[in-house]
Amino acid sequence: MTYFAGIDIGSTAIKVALVHGDGTLAGAHVTASGSLFHKNAKEALQGLLDRHGLRREQVRYLIATGYGRKLFKEADDSISEITANAIGAHEAGKAFGGVRTIINIGGQDSKAIQIDGEGGVVNFAMNDKCAAGTGRFLDVAARNLDLDLEDLGDIHFNGAGAALSINSTCTVFAESEIIGLLANGHGKGEIVAGIHYSIARRTVRLAKRVGIEDRVYFDGGPALNKGLVAAIEDELGRQLVVPEHPQTTTAFGAAILARSEYLAEQGDEA
């Protein structure tokens, strides 16, 4: 059996996806990037292969994406995470009737991508430099509130009053704003909802810049957070398409591309 793989080496997590010879998903895996991301990336790939009882030779083509893509020499090729994300979302979105806009929130950045009917990138926007509105922002906020990152989603719906507004656009300032709200006796639920709405507003603004069309796909680690999903849907005024494993869409896209690159190469040789 032949397989193709994509590895998305992000700032926070490493995602690996494996597709069958026919392009359908065989499996995916997420691990933390840590500080030794090159070693961890190799282990993540090997771990996924082991779980499926595969040898490295069975993976015919491997494409790397994400910030660590250029340093991962084990890959056959690399591609930017925007293109990979577009391909992955286009493919995964078929099950939902097709998607044309992608909102992706990662560890260090957030992106909005508009794609055409074939999954080609038409337009995209990315936050400039600052970590406000990214996974990192949620991480810092959770720590300030003495909560686990995974719990933010549920707490969002527990707020007694309306969501508080968090106005600071900078992670560091937002941190002091959150501490101020806590000091004023506000409940964690209201604050968490406030944080989610603040990220949602920034994200929707980004998406409006590229133009929102048709169904909107939401992926990246923070898409696992139900509270954030609800907040974005609220701000967007429409439902989001959230895949079952939102973290691995980009790695999946890279794996699909690995397959088509391999087939193209074979075709050239034939």
Add this chain to the structure above:
Amino acid sequence: MTAAAPNDFARSKQAREAENMLDHIVDDFDDNLASMTYFYDLFRRVYIQGEDIRPKGIQVGTTCIQAPEELIHAFGAHPVRLCNGSYHYDQIGADFMPAKSCSLVKATLGMLCSENPVPRVGKLDLVVNPTTCDQKKKASAMMEGMGHTVFDLELPNVKESEASRVYWQRSVREFAERLRALTGKRLTRKNLLAAMAKTRRAEMAFRTMDTFRQRQPAVLLGKDVFLVTNAFFFDDIERWTEAVEALNQELAARAESGVTAAQRKAPRIVFTGSPPIFPNLKLPILIEQAGGVVVADETCSANRMLYDMTAVDEWLVNDMVDSLADKYLKPCTCPIFTRNEDRQRRLLELAAKFSADGVVYQSFAGCQVYEMEQKSIADLLNAQGIPMLYVETDYSPDDMGQLSTRIEAFLESIKTRKRNRK
């Protein structure tokens, strides 16, 4: 050797930054043109070894391409552009400039107040500061506070009206008056004609180089073009012209023999917005490292500076000054002007003439005019089917990873677009 003084340390930081960029420009690409060696060496000497290459005589610093250099030459003085692209000086400027101000203005002022400026501007006899954007305008008083003598060259906000034209012509005449007082020389038909001829020859050399960029596949990379045009800021004008003429000969030979500087399908990019100024060639370098080619630009550190020439059909010295003034006002496509259809027209013209696949628009964070104008330019280009990537950045190296992702994605989307069109 004596112990390193604090200034030497500051210089070494600046020099490391320059060296790092030069290494990218030279080593990251194969088959560099032999005649580019002159420029690579020039930047090494000036920016890394700190060599003072200025000619003897009266030095006039200029803060913008809107200052008529021909006039300075005519009076036998030497113009030196003060625009600076060094992160090191940007950080010095950040000590006293507002956090949200533009990198270019911060770095220029940072350089001017440091004891060891690079390139060695030394003692400036005069700084001419055209009243262009607000930040440069406000810089006049700050430069005076640093001990420089500043002449405000009054530029109007509108360039179309006759009133503004007359106003500007008068400003330029006053500038000539000031240069007369400074140099003790008279402006004559003869010395102005000679100065115009010298500049025109430099502009001709630039134009010839620019036409080579229309070729497909590319014979010349944008990283080299920006280095060449940046050298115009401080090099001796005649030596510079000869080096560009030599470059043009090599380009002609290359074109003849079919040697190319990039892949046949490399996306062709028009660069616009805030100017790439050495050593901040971050964005053009990233584009070309990612496999694109900057085939044309609409910036004041290259095309806008050297493209338009003076047409003299008046033969009295005052009328010649007026026609010189016209050259510095009428064709200028800087976004500081209100109503800026000219810039839009120019961008479309460049995209068509240089067979561009897309436009990369750089805005230095804090440069309001470019930030504001990007939307209308993006709308215009998109309506013509030309994709545009807008990048807000500054001189710091922090965002290189993020920027390379965006640029690669942009180039990948251009390639997909072209494949699908077939």
